Amino acid sequence: MTLVDDLQAILGPDRVLSHPLELLVYAKDAGVTPGEAVAAVLPETTQEVSACLRVAARHGVPVVARGTGTGLSGGAVPDEPALLVVMTRVDPAWEIDAASRCAWVGAGALNLDVSRGIEGLGMHFAPDPSSQAACTIGGNVGTNAGGPHCLAEGTTVVHVLGVEMVTASGDVVVLGSAAPDPIGLDLRGVVVGSEGTLGIVTRVLVKLTENPPAVRTLLLTFDSLRAAAATVSATIAAGIVPAALEMMDQPMVIAVEAFIHADLPVDAAAVLIAEVVGLDEGVDAEAATIERIAVEQGATSVRVAGDDAERELLWKARKNAFGAVAQAAPNYYLHDTVVPRTALADVVTQIYEIAERFELEMMNVFHAGDGNLHPLVAYDAREPGKAEQVQAAAEEMVRVSVAAGGSLTGEHGIGLEKRDLMGLVFSPVDLDAQARLRDAFDPDGLMNPGKILPRGARCYDYGMSALPESEPS
């Protein structure tokens, strides 16, 4: 029996796709690198995922988990022909424990649907990637997704108390729980952000966050990018951790304004969206402090959203920024590096210099409060040599971030895109340790191979001597 026959025996003919044209759609994500799938399956339950993984293991075919494919680093793109397990239909009935402020939801649930589904409880799921209307909770777990409101609340890993996961061998295991500090090693914490390389997550125990009683949203305008960046650093240094602190530069503001019409100041060099949440009695004072800092750093105007509608419009502008660019350019490449917040102004300046040197059209919208940079390069891949230029500039941007004490990725993940840059931040011994950790979950290397770690990450790939491994008892 072929792989496809075996899979069809489990799922029937309709939920196993093997026609090359059908596969084309699934074997890519929102990033730039395409891949190749041998088949794609659409399981609906944990048991079906498990059965598919057993079949794949028997055939020795690698497996790649896929949510909705909004990932930007090639995490869900097969590095070698693989079985794609499309998780969007895995969303059994949720189990909500309002008193413990947590809920088991399906990996296939959309991020925004989870927050909407618990709205009535006065709570929400805090991680809010700009793609939240389209991405899955399983994908969020895979990438440890962030979002504007992860500055004070923390990224996905802080909001995932447990996962139900199918391992490469098809076994189902629950890691973590609603009780604090489950005993034993924190394998849940390792699975979050592991980009589908340790197993396929089928259900997620998400933490629910209380909605704040009061919100103030500020739009701060600057005539230099440096002043905006300095405002971010000074705010953090003043001991304020706002709920969100996002920056857009002028090219981005212009692109967004044309698309959303949020009355953004298109003549400003940069804008910051700052949001503070809390008690009615506290938010105004905090907003005033941010305003004072901004003015000290040279803000040219400050606008406080007058009502919910204005606030929502500002966020709509922020969260649709990429969509706005996608409309305008045939291709775009979205970077994701992270730097210490004290280095923000310097690194942003260097990134502009790089874009200028490569003659690239660049715009910026990013999670400034976390030091998480997202330079976005709009280009036309049909122009000869352009894609290579974009790639070369990308690598330089990563290098200046790393040189400033930063790292390769703040939220989009390593995937295929950056795995060969891992050596910039980790030594061979560090990478070998990560490879061993991965092998502990998936000894045969069938789960999303070729992701996160560069080839040769294992010391023994080189025949470098480490201690011989004892048999795990």
Place this chain on the structure above:
Amino acid sequence: MMLHQEMARLAKGLVSDPVAGAPDADITLAPTSAEDAASVLGFAAEHSLPVRFWGGGTHQGMGYPVVADILMSTHRMSSIVDWQVDDLTVTVQPGVLIADLEGELQQRRQTAVLQEVPGQSTVGGAVAAGLSGWRRLRYGPTRDRALEVRLATGDGRLIRGGGRLVKNVTGYDLPRLATGSFGSLGLITEMCLKLWPLPPEHAMVPVQDAERALALAYRPLALIETNAGATLYLSGSREELEAQAERVGGDLVSGHRWPQPLVGAVEATLRVPPSAVAQLVEKLRAAGIDFQAAHGVGEIRLVGSLGELAELRDTVEATGGALVIGKIPKGADFDPWGKPPEGIDLQRRVKAAFDPRSVANPGILPGGI
């Protein structure tokens, strides 16, 4: 004895007097650098010599007893390596006392949110034991503030994971894995922690109905109930504190007084889903057991008899939680962890990835890993 001499020769400068309170070991070593710690562990692995790690010794009663040839103390690795005041991160060596670190941070009105009880606890010990302190309801567990870790692994490698950045998804999350690992992967030789700014004022509100107050208050630091009653712990501006007190209907008391540690022959912590706390509190009160319960978190510290604990363990495990022993008389027949977690084989393989010869605090974890 032979071993002692050989070790003493190899580890010349590292030999230390036995540490107060520590059990007998053939030799006590106190490395001054990560490299030293790694070479000792490499030697230990080569000769299959179990090593027990020692910080301040305040939580050595946790887990299965470790019988070790080498006791490795962190007291000579006690520097604050790098404090990025304006980025709200600090990097420290494991032997730094929590009280010293918090004292230092307080001068710039910051906190690492480590345990409130002053004393001998070290940062490394608190991280390795995964202790989060009372303010967890507001700031989350220590694990969520572990940004970077350097580890001398059980087989003598020196590795680093994470980064000194508040947001980062570069590679597997080793800092979180190391937090609460009880030395089972190796010695934490350095770690970077995320800091929080200290709010301007602190206050408490005694409350009658803990769960009701929890529902009414917005993001308090803690709501702790003991046999003496329940207290809401708040922070913020004066206006915020007053508003919160009015909402929950109680009187503000300035400052914070945290419950003193419960001391007894048997000390334990219940870890349960937050929704199970209220009922357990009733049960404990009825049974006359001394307890300190963190509402909204699900952690209940208590002292009691082994008989009482045995009964409680069944109740707690039925909620999906655990009863974890903090201290127990030597030789007492009581499992310190109880029912092992799911995926125990996976746990074993992960330990082996870092400590293939099983010399780093061997057997301390659930399942005897």
